[in-house]
Amino acid sequence: MKPDVAGLGGFLRDRRARLVPDAGLAGRRRTPGLRREEVAARAGVSVTWYTWLEQGRGGPPSDEVLERLARALELDAAGREALFLLARQRPPPIEPAPSSPVTPAVQRVLDGLATSPAFVKTAAWDVVAWNAAACVVFGDYDAIPPAERNGLRRLFGDPAHRARLPDWEEIARFAAGVLRLDVTRGFPDAIALAAELLETSAEFRRVWAAGEVRTQGSGLKRMLLPGGGLVTFDYATFAVDGGPGLSMMVFSPLSETDARTIADLVARRAEQAATDPRAQAQAGSTQPFSS
Structure with a gap:
């Protein structure tokens, strides 16, 4: 049986009925929620035109009007997406990922991965949160400027970083393919980076000229670590709530030997922080940062 999905008119009526009238305007009402004229006033549209929308008349609203209706109806992200899908048969325009830190819960997940380097990145590959293991493998994010915390700028512009990647060519094609998909999706920061x-x-x-398109997915990655030799990781990527395009990449050491290597490097970093006040200020700050 086909699921019952209300059309635009039914969706608008349902969401209007869920709203609580402003204080002093409730009065006696035969039906719950707001009246049509109240929603129209909130959205800055005419009552007649809004009535037509609920009746399934007229053409599709513009993106600007849909955004005003989403605010007037107090829709959350899922409701806003449903509104655009019903009205224009496509999702709403993608908003840039927020530059604010990730939630404490996400940071706790990162910090709980003691020997698995992990970070959260935007669609433009700006690293916005990380753990201690990531600092000893990919570079000390606590100590470098925000502009240098970008995976693709380092991949294509830092010869020292490239020298640590035996499979640089495949990694470069993978990263460019992932970026191309996010450009196609319309993420503004990905478009700007490309x-x-x-x-x-x-x-x-x-x-880029190869035209590959990739999803982040999972795979293997080899890296030469300073003082740690060659380590192989099994990586996986997960979407992160909080902003479009945010994802967490987790790199799990493939062998016990590799895991011990990471653990030793993390312990060495912690010991240095305990004896060096400047290193302590950095190593003790695995908190998220603004990109």
Whole structure:
């Protein structure tokens, strides 16, 4: 049996009925929720036109009007998406991921992965949260400027970082393919990063020209660690609530030997922090940051 999904008119009527009238305007009402004229006033549209929408008349509203209706009806993110799908048969425009820190709950997940480097990144590959293991593997995020906490800028613009990646070519194609998909999805920060790298990096232009499209998914990654030799990781990517395009990448050491190597490096970093006040200020700050 086909699921029963209300059309735009039914959706608007249902959400209008769920709202509580403003104080002093409740009065006696035969039906719950707001009246049509109250929703129209909130959204800045005419009562006649709003009535037509609930009756399934007239053409589809513009994005701007839909955004005003979403605010007038106090829709959450899921409700806003449903409104656009019903009115225009497509999701709403993608908003840039917030630059605010990730939630404490997400940070606790990161910190709980003692020997698995993990970080949260935006669609433009800006790292916005990390754990101690990530600092000893990918570079000390606590100590570097925010502009340098970008995975693709490092991948295509940092020769020292490239030298630590035996499989750089495959990693570069994978990363460019993931970025291309996010550009296609319309993430503004991904579009801006792609334009920047096309201007600044001949290697990126070469890889981008291959036209590959990838999902982040999972796979293997090898890295040469400072003082730690070659380590192989099994990585997986997870979507993160809090903003469009945010994802968490977790790199799990493939062997017990690799896990011990990471554990030793993390312990060494903690010991240094205990004896060096400057290192202590950095290593003790695995909190999220603004990109």
